[in-house]
Amino acid sequence: MQQVKAVVALAKGEPVTLTTINVPDPGPGEALVKVQSCGVCHTDLHYRQGGINDEFPFLLGHEAAGIVEQVGPDVTDLAPGDFVVLNWRAVCGSCRACHRGEPWYCFATHNATQKMTLAEGDRAGTELTPALGIGAFAEKTLVAAGQCTKVDPSARAAAVGLLGCGVMAGLGAALNTGAVRRGSTVAVIGCGGVGAAAIAGAVLAGASTVVAVDVDDAKLEGARAMGATHLVNSRDTDPVEEIRRLCPPADATGHEGGADVVIDAVGRPETWKQAFYARDLAGTLVLVGVPTPDMKVPDIPLIDVFGRGGALKSSWYGDCLPSRDFPMLVDLYQQGRLDLDAFVSEEIALGDVEAAFEKMETPGQGVLRSVVTL
Structure with missing residues (x-):
């Protein structure tokens, strides 16, 4: 002893x-x-x-x-x-x-x-x-x-x-759970320690576009230092629309666009809903921010879950x-x-x-x- x-x-x-x-x-x-x-x-x-x-x-x-x-x-x-x-x-x-x-x-x-x-x-x-x-x-x-x-x-x-x-949770959310690949488009909502690590992981994997979203300009500047290609302050700008604009569809089908992988590093119903709709069709949503026990999945029409396809994942320790x-x-x-x-x-x-x-x-x-x- x-x-x-x-x-x-x-x-x-x-x-x-x-x-x-x-x-x-x-x-x-x-x-x-x-x-x-x-x-x-x-x-x-x-x-x-x-x-x-x-x-x-x-x-x-x-x-x-x-x-x-x-x-x-x-x-x-x-x-x-x-x-x-x-x-x-x-x-x-x-x-x-x-x-x-x-x-x-x-x-x-x-x-x-x-x-x-x-x-x-x-x-x-x-x-x-x-x-x-x-x-x-x-x-x-x-x-x-x-x-x-x-x-x-x-x-x-x-x-x-x-x-x-x-740091492992964020890196793993991008590298393991989200399976970000070379050329992927990625958005990360929340740029604290976990979100910054998710940005670093996306950059390490070779993502072509990495959009950082936060309400704190100091955190957004930190995200830039980690390799984010675009910064979005969601106090001033609708993050879903901005992610769709920055990660447009690669073809001429005319659908609204979005990121291949959106990582919610906040873990609140409103950020999860933003991540859900900021994905491209068949895109992946990764929840790595930890919610509190009282939080509920936001009210999303089931047809949207079906119609957008893709994957809704939770990342445990990356x-x-x-x-x-x-x-x-x-x-x-x-x-x-x-x-x-x-x-x-x-x-x-x-x-x-x-x-x-x-x-x-x-x-x-x-x-x-x-x-x-x-």
Whole structure:
């Protein structure tokens, strides 16, 4: 057992607390990781606000990279000293999805069995719920060994750790779920961290047109830096009409046009409806923004669903397989072909997480990711 400093959400809506927690030594199938960096993701704010579930207190943080310090007695594919990016898809290998060769849809992913606990105050000994099974706003964290993906140890931790959630979700929404190809036309609605990554993924795949849509001019300028070819502020312009204008049909049939792939990185009924109608005929809609439980699919005539054809998809973690995708993307980063550094807006200390949440909720900040570095 070790005691380390960590950021905890003790109750719904309350500011986070920097406190001391107990981290058990790793048991079977587990690994203890010394955290080097962890991005501040909107999902962490959702946890703090009670928007995920009510299993407080939460040990926040999940976009992390670090060094394996100890492993459990049966762990053979990790060793102390390995540089890893943490993931929340430690595939089981035995569910139906894994058996049919689609482990990125695994529904029995592993987390550490032992619980980390509060170490001080009148709630000492209370079990913590780690965000997405990771809990990496901490000097050290305990995870399932399968949550550790080894990557090039010379890579910058603050950059590659972001593959642990938001950046991978956006890249994968374009590359995996949306299957963007060379010459595709793509629109991305919402240009925060996930949307910016979706733009980068579309560019990496060779899209000919990439339309970025947001209500924040600072985010739109960030999207331009990621490779967007056109910017649309939807406060001023109807995004559906503008996407159709910028991605016209390639033939003379006279239909209204639209993008081959439209990615909704916001996750609200109104943006999903915009994405639905901004597609070209037989186009693909990818929902990667996370809605809240109270949101409903907007009222769309069923004949439009039938008549427009194509595919309506949800992207879970960018439909990634960490063991396949993380090393490849880190290699592209090391080669200068994928600018993960561009997502790191600032590096902060553990005690600055609450301030990072405030920036996240303030328009015009231009912050893609605040990254805690230890």
